[in-house]
Amino acid sequence: MDLAKALKAIRRSIWVYHLNSGSCNACDIEVLDALTPYFDVERFGIKLVGSPRHADVVLFTGPVTRESLPKVVRALKAMPRPRLLLVLGSCGVGGGIWWDTYATIGGFSKLEEILREQGVEVDRVVYVPGCPVRPEAIIYGILVLLGLAEQKVREVEVHAPGG
Amino acid sequence: MSLVKILEIALRTGRVTRRYPVEEPLLTPEFRGSIEVDPSKCWGCGACTKVCPSNALTLTPSGKGLVLEYFVGRCVFCGMCAEVCPAKAITVTKKFELASKNLRDLRSRVVHEVLRCSVCGAPITAEAEVRAVVKVSPITEEYVALCPRCRKERFTKSVALRIGASSGPS
Amino acid sequence: MTESVSKLIEELKRLGGRVEEVKDREVYLVVGRDNLRSLAKALYSTGAYLKTCAGVDERQVQGVLSIYYIFGLDELGVDVVLRVPVTEDDAKIPTIVLEVPAADWCELEARDMVGVEITGRPVRRLVLPEDWPEGIHPLRKDFDYSARPPRRFRSELPEEVGVPLGPYHPALHEPEYFELYVDGEKVVDVVYRGFHVHRGIEKLAESPRFTYKQIPFLAERICGICGFVHSSCYVMAVERAAGIEVPERAEFIRSIVLEVERLHSHLLWLGVAAHLLGYDVGFMHAWRIREHVMVLAEYLTGSRKTYGINIIGGVRRDLNVDKLDRILKTLAKVREEFVKLVEVMLSVPQIKLRASGTGILSRSEARALSVVGPVARASGLYRDIRKDYPYFAYREVSFKVPLYTEGDNLARVLVRVEEVLESIEIIKQLVDKLPGGPVAVESWDVPPYRRAVAAIEAPRGEDVHFIITGVGKPYRWRVRAPTYQNIPALRAMLRGASLADAPLTIASIDPCFSCTDRLVVYDLRTGSRRVLRIAGGVSACPL
Numbered sequence: 001m002d003l004a005k006a007l008k009a010i011r012r013s014i015w016v017y018h019l020n021s022g023s024c025n026a027c028d029i030e031v032l033d034a035l036t037p038y039f040d041v042e043r044f045g046i047k048l049v050g051s052p053r054h055a056d057v058v059l060f061t062g063p064v065t066r067e068s069l070p071k072v073v074r075a076l077k078a079m080p081r082p083r084l085l086l087v088l089g090s091c092g093v094g095g096g097i098w099w100d101t102y103a104t105i106g107g108f109s110k111l112e113e114i115l116r117e118q119g120v121e122v123d124r125v126v127y128v129p130g131c132p133v134r135p136e137a138i139i140y141g142i143l144v145l146l147g148l149a150e151q152k153v154r155e156v157e158v159h160a161p162g163g
Numbered sequence: 164m165s166l167v168k169i170l171e172i173a174l175r176t177g178r179v180t181r182r183y184p185v186e187e188p189l190l191t192p193e194f195r196g197s198i199e200v201d202p203s204k205c206w207g208c209g210a211c212t213k214v215c216p217s218n219a220l221t222l223t224p225s226g227k228g229l230v231l232e233y234f235v236g237r238c239v240f241c242g243m244c245a246e247v248c249p250a251k252a253i254t255v256t257k258k259f260e261l262a263s264k265n266l267r268d269l270r271s272r273v274v275h276e277v278l279r280c281s282v283c284g285a286p287i288t289a290e291a292e293v294r295a296v297v298k299v300s301p302i303t304e305e306y307v308a309l310c311p312r313c314r315k316e317r318f319t320k321s322v323a324l325r326i327g328a329s330s331g332p333s
Numbered sequence: 334m335t336e337s338v339s340k341l342i343e344e345l346k347r348l349g350g351r352v353e354e355v356k357d358r359e360v361y362l363v364v365g366r367d368n369l370r371s372l373a374k375a376l377y378s379t380g381a382y383l384k385t386c387a388g389v390d391e392r393q394v395q396g397v398l399s400i401y402y403i404f405g406l407d408e409l410g411v412d413v414v415l416r417v418p419v420t421e422d423d424a425k426i427p428t429i430v431l432e433v434p435a436a437d438w439c440e441l442e443a444r445d446m447v448g449v450e451i452t453g454r455p456v457r458r459l460v461l462p463e464d465w466p467e468g469i470h471p472l473r474k475d476f477d478y479s480a481r482p483p484r485r486f487r488s489e490l491p492e493e494v495g496v497p498l499g500p501y502h503p504a505l506h507e508p509e510y511f512e513l514y515v516d517g518e519k520v521v522d523v524v525y526r527g528f529h530v531h532r533g534i535e536k537l538a539e540s541p542r543f544t545y546k547q548i549p550f551l552a553e554r555i556c557g558i559c560g561f562v563h564s565s566c567y568v569m570a571v572e573r574a575a576g577i578e579v580p581e582r583a584e585f586i587r588s589i590v591l592e593v594e595r596l597h598s599h600l601l602w603l604g605v606a607a608h609l610l611g612y613d614v615g616f617m618h619a620w621r622i623r624e625h626v627m628v629l630a631e632y633l634t635g636s637r638k639t640y641g642i643n644i645i646g647g648v649r650r651d652l653n654v655d656k657l658d659r660i661l662k663t664l665a666k667v668r669e670e671f672v673k674l675v676e677v678m679l680s681v682p683q684i685k686l687r688a689s690g691t692g693i694l695s696r697s698e699a700r701a702l703s704v705v706g707p708v709a710r711a712s713g714l715y716r717d718i719r720k721d722y723p724y725f726a727y728r729e730v731s732f733k734v735p736l737y738t739e740g741d742n743l744a745r746v747l748v749r750v751e752e753v754l755e756s757i758e759i760i761k762q763l764v765d766k767l768p769g770g771p772v773a774v775e776s777w778d779v780p781p782y783r784r785a786v787a788a789i790e791a792p793r794g795e796d797v798h799f800i801i802t803g804v805g806k807p808y809r810w811r812v813r814a815p816t817y818q819n820i821p822a823l824r825a826m827l828r829g830a831s832l833a834d835a836p837l838t839i840a841s842i843d844p845c846f847s848c849t850d851r852l853v854v855y856d857l858r859t860g861s862r863r864v865l866r867i868a869g870g871v872s873a874c875p876l
Contacts, residue, residue, distance in 0.1 A: 022529055022530045022531075022532060023530075023557070024530075024554045024555065024556055024557040024560070025556060025557035025558055026554075026557025026558070026560065026638045026640075027557065028557065029557060029558060029601065030637070032620075033620065033624070033627070036604075036616075036617055036620035036621060036624070037179050037180055037617055037620065037621040037624070038179055038180060038181055038189065038621065038624045039180065039181065039183065040180045043180070043182070062530075063532065065462075065529060065530060065531060065532055066462040066464070066465070066481075066484065067462040067463070067529045067531060068529045068530075069484070071529075090217065090219075090236060090237050090238060090239055093236035093237070093266070093269070094217075094219070094234055094236035094237030094266075094269075095237060096217060096237060096239070096554070097216055097217040097237075097239055097537075097550065097551055097554055098532045098533060098534070098537060099217070099218070099237060100478075100479040100542075101478055101479060101532060101533035101534075101536065101537050101540075102471055102476075102477075102478060102479060102480055102481055102482075102533050102536065103462075103471075103531050103532050103533035104532055104533070105481070107236075107237075109266060124264070125264070126262050126263065126264055127236060127262065127263050127264075127265070127266060127269060128261065128262045129197070129235045129236045129237075129238060129261045129269060130240070130259060130261065131238065131239040131240050131554075131636075131640070132557060132637065132638055134188070134259050134637065135189075136181075136183045136184075136188040136189065136259065136260075137259045137260065137261065137262065139183055139184065140183075140184065140259075140260045140262050141262035143184065144262040144263075144264065145262075149184065151262065151263055151264060151268065152258075152260050152261070152262075153235070153261050153262075153263050153268050153269060154268055155267050155268045155269075155270055155271065156270075156271035156272065157271070157272040157274060158202040158271075158272070158273055158274070159202070159228075159273075159274045159275075159276075160202045160203070160205055160207065160273055160274065160275045160276070160289070160291050161202070161203055162276050162290065165677050165678075165680045165681045168673075168676075168677045168680070169614050169615075169618070169677050172618065172670075172673055172674065172677065173614075173618075176621070176670075179621060179624075189624075189628060190631075191628060191631045191632040192632075193631060193632050193633070193634070193635045193650075194631055194635060194636075195635040195636060195641065214546065214547065216543070216547040216550040216551060217550075218542070239550055239554070239640070239641075240636065240640075240641070241550050241640070241641045242635070242641065243547075243550075246649075
């Protein structure tokens with residue numbers, strides 16, 4: 001599949017499906033907030049849809065609780081290719097404050113392994129940290145996903161100056 | 164009737180949309196974004212890793228040295244680390260544009276040289292921390308580069324010697 | 334301790350209770366399991382509400398497993414806590430649901446989490462995931478908080494948890510759902526299947542990862558909407574248990590932020606309710622007005638969700654002249670715009686028609702289930718923690734508690750509308766009376782094995798935290814969010830109602846689920862099953 005072509009095709013009309021895997025709702029109401037007048041993501045042609053089958057991009061929130069895991073996998077399976085994911089919030093990205101508890105699986109990287117086992121391929125993931133993510137951060141994340149904005153963060157490793 | 168009234172509200176309000184990213188984001192001066200660790204100030208003491216509620220900050224020994232890692236992907240942006248940092252090396256920035264295509268780019272590390280015990284060679288702690296500690300509370304030079312075990316040993320020995328000297332056989 | 338409280342204690346002693354501890358606001362009694370039902374009955378019939386119950390593994394300290402039943406006497410502002418200890422080998426406690434219907438969930442939760450068998454009632458798994466192994470109880474002290482028993486991964490799921498289908502809805506998504514049993518268009522019964530958001534918070538707080546100081550940041554993440562309520566409730570419980578005196582200024586700041594949170598929560602809910610009624614214009618305008626409050630919240634606390642300023646012994650951020658000025662200006666703007674919007678919204682005929690007379694919860698049912706918050710106040714129960722058990726700076730302000738007796742969806746809308754206006758007045762008074770001084774105590778110490786109950790009026794109702802202190806961290810921390818208490822009332826509201834009104838009615842309690850939630854509808858006549866989407870989401874308060 002030509003990812004670049006697919007990205008270009010949805011550039012002005014992005015249908016998003018919001019998938020909550022057990023988040024605290026803060027990111028979720030910020031997703032909603034992004035749709036309301038102050039941020040108005042319909043400027044970019046972004047529209048929330050009610051089914052992953054209709055979705056170009058899935059907005060993924062939450063640390064993936066054990067109870068929600070099978071449902072999450074199934075929802076992602078239902079999504080058409082290319083599967084584009086915007087993982088929102090510290091819970092989704094790194095498991096958040098509950099990254100190691102018995103009731104969660106610990107964020108998206110763990111889910112990715114399970115998806116692979118289940119044969120569900122994901123074509124592109126963009127991680128958006130924040131606790132909660134600001135509506136502007138969500139917009140910026142979508143722009144990065146579509147290649148309309150440059151990624152600003154880079155891996156940094158600095159040696160502390162010796163004495 | 165209600166339609167006319169709501170139209171009146173809409174018209175009077177006008178456009179409120181912040182056209183981010185063309186316009187400025189709706190940030191207030193108090194916003195807490197990601198943190199930055201200044202490697203030239205950081206001691207590598209790990210006080211921040213002990214208060215971090217989500218373990219976004221970790222201090223782990225590795226082959227390279229003692230590594231303080233900040234994983235912004237797990238950060239809850241509470242800013243407690245900046246409050247406890249004894250070296251004032253951590254600043255809370257207003258950065259929120261943290262989107263990344265991979266998890267690797269969400270990590271930043273400060274690598275500290277590890278001071279080793281001059282007797283047994285066991286790792287003691289970050290060199291920068293020892294320097295900082297020496298600055299505030301001068302320790303006799305001979306003890307600085309010793310691990311706690313060797314230090315204890317040497318100290319006991321010297322005390323024993325001294326006691327031996329004063330209360331020796333008369 | 335007033336005379337009426339001492340009289341009650343005498344009565345409870347006569348019924349077999351033994352007084353363990355008497356504090357200003359709480360009375361602790363030990364009760365044998367054989368006497369539990371008669372004590373619970375006596376308490377409930379004298380007008381006590383059940384706040385919650387909590388299973389505690391006290392084997393390390395007392396050699397027993399216990400369930401704590403927390404009853405609140407609203408008129409006296411006193412909590413009566415019954416502790417029922419049982420041995421591990423004979424861990425059985427009789428149910429009290431016949432006497433106290435509100436105990437339904439918390440009993441089952443104690444069974445799941447601590448492994449105390451509840452006898453005399455049908456039991457089912459409530460909180461733990463479906464594939465969780467039998468016999469493993471996370472809140473037992475010998476269970477490691479980060480242990481993850483093997484999963485039985487089923488790739489094929491039963492139809493009712495399938496992929497949601499339906500139209501576009503710009504609302505919250507939370508994975509919880511209801512099963513509605515219908516006969517034609519009439520709802521016959523409702524079964525709630527939830528706890529998808531169980532993240533193991535109570536256990537995590539006991540884990541080596543956490544200390545007293547860090548838990549406020551965990552507590553506020555219980556809920557993304559009323560996070561400040563949870564962190565305040567936690568710090569209040571610890572402060573009460575340890576006898577920490579909080580500076581007055583900090584109490585005022587906490588109260589201000591709590592009311593700011595109520596404003597944004599009610600505006601959010603009002604928008605969603607408008608959306609559910611098909612009035613999207615109202616949704617957009619309510620959220621536009623809400624944005625002023627969000628910006629204010631960030632200016633006061635550094636986070637749009639009021640996260641991060643509560644600490645034990647005070648707050649981390651002070652208010653200066655600029656901030657106070659900004660508060661008053663924002664409130665004036667919000668009030669002006671809100672009054673206009675509500676006037677228009679309530680004059681829309683469809684809203685009136687669809688909201689009035691639907692989802693009725695009678696006063697007696699509300700009482701039996703100990704419902705809380707706007708749901709209680711719309712059914713004629715005068716319950717408001719800010720009045721009944723005054724905390725922080727609420728003693729210093731005067732405000733009205735809106736009360737309606739209709740118990741329908743419109744009443745619940747009106748209660749929240751009036752509360753927005755009351756909140757604005759409360760904040761103004763607090764700003765006006767804000768005392769000087771420090772905002773946090775310099776040092777504090779929490780002695781082990783002290784107990785305390787703390788309750789706060791959250792936007793959705795009473796939030797209860799119960800704490801048993803431990804060494805460096807809580808021994809047991811029990812959180813009961815308001816929605817936990819209100820969801821069981823939905824059964825009463827929905828039974829016999831028309832199916833078309835179900836989504837609005839469910840939303841009217843401002844619960845923990847949303848647009849992704851489906852009602853699975855079972856038609857009892859044909860035996861068929863179909864999935865109906867609840868159009869639109871609702872603000873949430875997950876556990």
